[in-house]
Structures are given as C-alpha cells and as structure tokens.
Amino acid sequence: MSVELDVFxxxxxxxxxxxxxxxxxxxTVNDAVKVRMEGGVMDExxxxxxxxxxxxxxxxxxxxxxxxxxxxxAKLANQLLFQIPPHRQIMLIERCSRDALIQLTHLFQRSHxxxxxxxxxxxxxxxxxxxxxxxxxxxxxxxxxxxxDDTFVREVLGKKLSKGTKKDLDDxxxxxxxxxxxxxxxxxxxxxxxxxxxxxxxxxxxxIRQHFLLSDKLARDYAAxxxxxNNRFETGKRKLQYLSFQDFAFCAGQLISNWTVGAVDNxxxxxxxxxxxxxxxxxKELKILITDKDLLDQHKSLVCTALRGKTKVFIExxxxxxxxxxxxxxxxAKLTNTKDVRDFFIDLVEKFIEPCRSxxxxxxxxxxxxxxxxxxxxxxxxxxxQVVWDRYMGVVKSCIFKMYHD
Numbered sequence: 001m002s003v004e005l006d007v008f009x010x011x012x013x014x015x016x017x018x019x020x021x022x023x024x025x026x027x028t029v030n031d032a033v034k035v036r037m038e039g040g041v042m043d044e045x046x047x048x049x050x051x052x053x054x055x056x057x058x059x060x061x062x063x064x065x066x067x068x069x070x071x072x073x074a075k076l077a078n079q080l081l082f083q084i085p086p087h088r089q090i091m092l093i094e095r096c097s098r099d100a101l102i103q104l105t106h107l108f109q110r111s112h113x114x115x116x117x118x119x120x121x122x123x124x125x126x127x128x129x130x131x132x133x134x135x136x137x138x139x140x141x142x143x144x145x146x147x148x149d150d151t152f153v154r155e156v157l158g159k160k161l162s163k164g165t166k167k168d169l170d171d172x173x174x175x176x177x178x179x180x181x182x183x184x185x186x187x188x189x190x191x192x193x194x195x196x197x198x199x200x201x202x203x204x205x206x207x208i209r210q211h212f213l214l215s216d217k218l219a220r221d222y223a224a225x226x227x228x229x230n231n232r233f234e235t236g237k238r239k240l241q242y243l244s245f246q247d248f249a250f251c252a253g254q255l256i257s258n259w260t261v262g263a264v265d266n267x268x269x270x271x272x273x274x275x276x277x278x279x280x281x282x283x284k285e286l287k288i289l290i291t292d293k294d295l296l297d298q299h300k301s302l303v304c305t306a307l308r309g310k311t312k313v314f315i316e317x318x319x320x321x322x323x324x325x326x327x328x329x330x331x332x333a334k335l336t337n338t339k340d341v342r343d344f345f346i347d348l349v350e351k352f353i354e355p356c357r358s359x360x361x362x363x364x365x366x367x368x369x370x371x372x373x374x375x376x377x378x379x380x381x382x383x384x385x386q387v388v389w390d391r392y393m394g395v396v397k398s399c400i401f402k403m404y405h406d
Contacts, residue, residue: 013082019059024144026181032056070145071192073213146214146222148186150245151176157248158228158235158342161191194226197273204256204272221245223272224252230273234342239349243403251345251399258395275341282388283332290329295380296322302376303369310368316359317369325373327351332392345403348396353404366404370397 018039022032033049033056036042042052066082069075155172159165166187173180197207204226209219228235228248235248257263259279262272290296300321307314331347334340340347356366374393378386 013062014059015062016059019056020063021144023060023063024147024182024185026179026183026185029053029057029060032060067145074211145185146189146212146218148189148221149176149178149182152178152183152186153190153225154235154245156187156190157225157245158231158233160232161187161194161229190222190225190229193222194229197226198230203262220253221249223256224249227252227256227273231275232342233344234346237346239354240345242406243345247402248345250402254395254398258391275335277336279388279391280335280341282385283335283392285385286329286389286392287333288385289377289380289383290322290326292382295383296325298380299325299376302379303372306372306376307368311365313359313361313365316361317365320355320359324352324355327355328393328396331396345399348400348403352400356404363401363404367401370400 018036019032022035027035030053033053036052036056037049041047042049047055062082152172155176156165166184169180169183169187172178173183176183178186193208193212196211197204200207204223205216205219208214208222208226209216212219212222214222224245233248234240235243255275256272259275260272261274261276263276288295289299300318303321304314304318307317311317327347328351331340331344331351335344356369361369370393374390374397377383377389377393383389
C-alpha cells in the first residue's frame with residue numbers, strides 16, 4: 001500500500017524557549033506536553049496532541065544533541081551544525097539598551113571578521129554576535145544551562161563535589177522540590193567548572209567568565225561555589241540555616257578579594273582558590289589585643305568613649321566588649337587550622353552575632369560598634385600590626401554586616 005507524504009527539509013534549527021526550560025527543569029516529554037497544553041499552545045497553533053507530542057520529542061532530541069556542546073561553550077560558539085535564524089538574533093539584540101546596542105554595533109563593525117564576539121550589558125547580562133548566526137542559541141543556552149536553583153546550591157554549598165555527594169541528590173531533590181534530573185545537571189555543572197579552573201592562574205571570576213562565557217554575576221556565583229568547595233566551609237549547621245546562598249556568595253567574594261594569595265600576587269597558581277597561608281600565620285599576632293591587659297583595657301576605653309550617647313545598647317556593648325573582642329581575635333588566631341577555617345562562619349555566628357542578637361542590637365548598632373572597634377586599634381600606641389588588622393577586620397566586618405539579619 002502506497003502512502004503519500006509531504007516532506008520539508010531545511011537546515012534551520014527550531015528551538016522553543018519554553019520547551020528548552022522544561023527540558024532543563026528535568027520534565028519528561030509527557031510532562032512537558034501537559035504543561036504546554038495547559039499554557040494554551042494548542043489554541044495558538046491549532047495543533048493536535050499528537051503533533052504537540054512529536055514537536056516536543058523532536059526538540060528534546062535537539063537539546064540532548066546540543067548538550068555536549070554546552071559543556072564546552074567555546075565549541076558551541078564555533079560550531080556549524082545548528083543554524084539559528086537571523087530573526088532570533090534581532091529579537092535578542094533589541095532587548096539590549098539603546099546605548100549597548102550602539103556599542104555592540106560599533107564592536108561588530110570593527111571586528112566583523114571575528115567568529116565570536118561578546119559584550120557585557122545590562123539588561124540582558126550578555127549579548128553575543130556570531131558570524132554563523134549563533135546569537136540566540138548561545139546566549140539562551142549558556143545562561144539557562146548554567147543557571148541554578150538557590151535552594152539546591154544551598155544544600156551542596158561547601159561540600160566536596162564528589163560521587164559521595166552526588167549519591168545524596170535523591171534526598172536533596174525531595175527536600176528542595178527540584179527534579180532529580182535538574183539537580184544532577186546543576187551538580188555536574190559545578191563539578192565541571194571546578195575541574196576546569198582549579199589549576200588555572202589568574203582571577204577566578206575572570207577564568208570562569210572566559211572559559212564558560214558566563215555573565216559577570218553568574219561567574220561570581222560560580223566562583224563562590226568553587227571557593228567554598230575547595231575550602232570545605234561548613235554551611236549546613238542549624239545555626240547557619242537562616243543564611244541564603246547569596247549571603248555566602250557575598251562573603252566568598254570578600255574572602256577571595258582580600259584573603260587569598262591572589263589578593264597580593266596576581267600571578268600565583270590557585271590564587272583565588274586557596275587562602276594566603278602567610279597571612280593566616282600573621283593573624284596570630286593579633287592575640288596581643290586580648291592577652292595584653294593594658295592594651296585590652298585601652299582598646300575598650302577608646303571604643304566605649306566613641307560609642308557613649310550614640311546607641312541605646314551602650315551598656316550591653318560596654319559590658320560585653322571583652323568577650324566580643326576575644327571572640328573575634330580567637331577566630332583570627334585559629335585560622336591556621338583547617339578545621340577552624342571550615343568553621344569560620346559558624347564561629348562568627350556563635351561568638352559574635354548571637355551574643356549581639358540576644359542583646360537586641362540593631363544592624364545600625366552593629367555597624368557603629370564594628371567601625372569604632374576597628375578604627376580604635378589604630379590609636380593604640382603599642383599595637384604594631386595595623387596592616388594585618390585591617391586586612392582581617394575588613395572582611396570580618398563585611399561578612400558580619402551581611403550575616404546579621406533574621
């Protein structure tokens with residue numbers, strides 16, 4: 001029996017943003033079809049359920065073929081297999097601001113022979129121009145493929161990116177309500193980025209941005225994940241559960257910028273991943289602020305004089321000064337030990353944030369106290385470690401300010 005078929009052959013890759021997101025979220029084809037039907041797609045195109053199923057399956061296959069390229073974004077930018085229609089390029093470009101579009105045009109005119117150019121703009125975070133028409137797919141794919149759920153990353157932050165952690169993804173999926181497939185994709189992305197950048201010289205954020213073509217914000221978030229995984233900071237204790245991933249990401253940025261080897265020498269290997277061991281040794285010198293009774297009393301007097309009349313919790317600040325100072329200095333002095341490095345955030349909460357919270361300090365009280373506490377040390381005649389002090393307290397202040405909330 002003969003059958004007549006109408007066949008159309010073309011080289012344009014058809015990609016639906018909604019289906020792509022459903023694929024990334026780990027939905028099955030049938031689930032994706034159900035979501036699309038509920039969204040009214042069949043009314044828009046007057047298609048049958050069988051046609052919608054076939055279209056969804058076809059796009060899922062396309063995304064699966066593209067996935068290996070997404071693992072190495074530079075290959076994606078240079079590939080010729082998937083041809084993206086020009087109107088998709090225009091659609092994305094027109095979402096840029098007018099000034100960014102002018103800059104992009106000038107950049108393209110100056111470098112029209114370049115295969116791949118990119119420009120960081122807001123919004124959107126990143127626009128791409130490719131002589132092979134990959135603008136839409138590169139930008140959409142990279143941003144969405146390497147995006148992650150804050151609730152998921154919060155569960156794995158600071159853990160070793162190993163098979164052992166991956167075995168726990170079933171439980172994490174159930175806890176966070178993120179599909180297991182999406183959890184695995186996100187975890188594999190974290191691990192992939194970690195492996196690529198861990199041995200590179202140069203700034204961590206810049207290395208991630210260049211190798212994976214991510215926006216500045218997303219590259220910084222990945223840098224935080226890599227940094228926490230490398231140093232194995234404890235983030236899972238009950239007392240730390242109130243802190244979000246973005247709280248920790250901010251603190252990671254402070255540590256990377258000020259406490260790593262790269263903060264003083266930008267040509268050292270692993271410069272933004274490993275803490276500066278020489279600096280951590282120097283922190284022991286700060287103990288003189290609590291072991292020398294005269295210095296401790298003088299420091300307290302200077303701080304309390306500056307605070308008197310400026311806060312409603314002055315009495316509490318004055319009474320607790322020595323305990324709070326010992327807490328901060330002892331944290332510094334023990335950072336040469338790997339375990340104490342891992343416990344850095346729990347120590348800040350237990351030894352400083354919780355006592356202040358129990359005395360009902362406001363965020364403004366906290367800033368006022370730490371500002372005078374830090375600055376007053378410069379007036380102490382016999383204290384000779386101001387450079388180390390500022391490097392330490394600059395980060396500690398910023399982290400505590402970020403962490404001091406409900």
